[in-house]
Amino acid sequence: MKKVLFISSRPLYPIISGIQIRTVQQLEFLMQRYNVDVIYQSEKTGGEKLVREQLPGVGKIICFKLPKWKSYLQTLRFLFNRLPLQVNYYYEKKIQTYIDKHLNEYDIVFCNNIRTTQYVIEAKHILKCIDFVDALSMNYEKARQHAHGIWKWIYAIEYKRCSAYEQHVLSSFERCAIISEVDKQYLLSRSHSMLHVVGNKVNIPDETFISQHEDWGNIVFIGKMNYEPNIVAVTYFAEHVFPKLMMRYPRLRFVIVGAVPDARVQKLGTYKNIIVTGYVNAVEPYYQKATIVACPMLTGAGIQNKIIQAMAYGCCIVTTPIGAEGLNIQHGELAIANENNMVQTILSLLENKQKRKDMGKAAREYVIKNLSEQVISQQFWKFMNQ
Template sequence: MGDILFLAHRVPYPPDRGDKIRSFHLLKALAKLGRVHLAAFADDAADEGHAAALDPYVATRHVERRTRSQVAAGLAALRTGRPVSLALFESAGIAGFVAQTLRERPIETIFVFSGQMAQFVPADRGAARFVMDFVDVDSAKFAAYADTARQPMRRIHAREARLLGAYEIATAARADASLFVSEAEVALFRRHSGLGAEKVQALGNGVDLAFFDPAVAVERPNVPTPLIVFTGQMDYPPNMAAVIRFARESLPAIRATVPGATFAIVGRNPAPAVRALAALPGVIVTGAVADVRGWLAAAAVVVAPLDLARGIQNKVLEAMAMGRPVVASPAAFEGIEAVAGAELIVADAAGEAVAVIGLLTRPDAAARLGLAARARLVADYSWESRLAPLAGLVTAPRAVAV
């Protein structure tokens, strides 16, 4: 096939957080189908330094630091009537690279990762096919924020939800195919947009089963046990809310029955409210760790007590791949193809402490749950199987003339 132009809102390396995990494996898969030209933003100097690691997968690349602040983006968004999410990612450099690449390279497919990057797809793209990977319905996330926020943030989030939702629908209407990470996200977007299966479909996440393998020897932390583990980016509001609630509400009940239980919050950039949890009895806040597998391997139970979650929770898949018993909230379980009660436990806020206590006090049952979790992931969640439909998506003829 012809060349592929891949646009990503963040350098797709290293695959150590949700968006980078998906974008990196998509990039690897696309590189097997044709020559890839990458345009992406870097969050910081470290991100810029990682760009060279992608050279085995790309023919050309343009990576630039995203420097616009939230305040500047907010003012620009108000002035232009656009979503803040788009204003944050405006760039003459990216736009110029896209225009030059379309002009000079035989681009057959433009593959866009994350809705913010769709603004760089020109209205006149010639014969190039446009595949849009939204991953999640971001506008729904802002709507959920608005439901629980106080003024003025309630109004700000509601505005973002409204404008971004309209932009998502307009983008999907002009794309040849729009992808989401789960059937639940697909169903939600179809209801909002009125678009059907010929335009909107699911492309699920996988797991690197050779990396997240309980048989691989990893260094475990020297911490009190039994260990309850949560993993994630710890300046992300839904993760922050989850661990704060769990540490303050569920952990005391767990420790009343299992006094030595320790809750480890494992992930980079813990916000001040998260760091403060380390003052509570039985709580550890690690910050960034060299290898999350050691913490997962040491865990008696992995928890995902999120009240707000979009798409697929990689943290749940990785824990299951490591053969660990997982207690997930209904929101964190949504979109995961596993049998609740047999391959993981699903419990809401009212029931999560009882579920964790049950696993801590019945290690044989916990071990069986972990083995079943690993078996499910091996059977259904390799990246190769999950991304198998990608070839057909990027090589199909244009659906409509735009």
């Protein structure tokens, strides 16, 4: 059986973000047919036992500690090279030394995003695989349009560098995957490389656990809350949409669910009828009790895990065109609104429970048909076998 070295830029568990869901998915698929060793980075050590418990079939598990202060310091290397800031942030010489010493023991190397490709981008005589996940340059192109001050400058730099680096990776790796057709076409607009779409599989809950579409008024957002596109989304909703909804429904609540809330998100918790939960052990109860799941994404790229998971729970979801990117919505599975009609769209759904239920049913059926483990497994092995 062939051996795979799997490189992750972050811990695998506990899962608190979409990138971790994606990383573990690819790792689980690889373990079905290969012997897989894992290298990952973390701000602290001691997580190997949890990985072993969750993935008992995995081979070696090697954690390299990279404190945040060191990552920030390493980012300054961008002044002396042309790599993306995030590649500089995550690059660790100790990992490079280990990989250089052991890479010849493997048949395949798999990088979980562009942040880990620098370790092997020049490697020869080994099958190199990369999961781009999203088109990061597209993400930064959108983000800089909504940014202010120093962040506008940073996003402009990262957009330019990610654009060039993504093309370099495309031409250097033999197997390349990405999450959606939209992201694929964005990257291939400047390249003729082979790039396969591999979606995110969704665990389909039993019907007894799906949303009840309660009338008492919870608008819910679920996501990792130190992720900039999520911060932008909830801040926009809390300041520009929710106050107008409360004029009609004074008891309405906006519940922001997700780990490591940024200070800007925590501040929203001081607003009237807005609740910031921080990390929760289970998100299922929030899907079940959501009147509406709001995903007002103004920036970001790729398919949003927060949306497809809510779809699996049969929730009524209101999002933006950016939030719906990568989903082939044709039968009213989502309500797609822009900044001009977001308020009216939500008000009409709050007043029509049957429509919310119908949308939730269509959304759940979409996920079962398009994002089941069987469907995504076929996409993954098409990418690997090419």
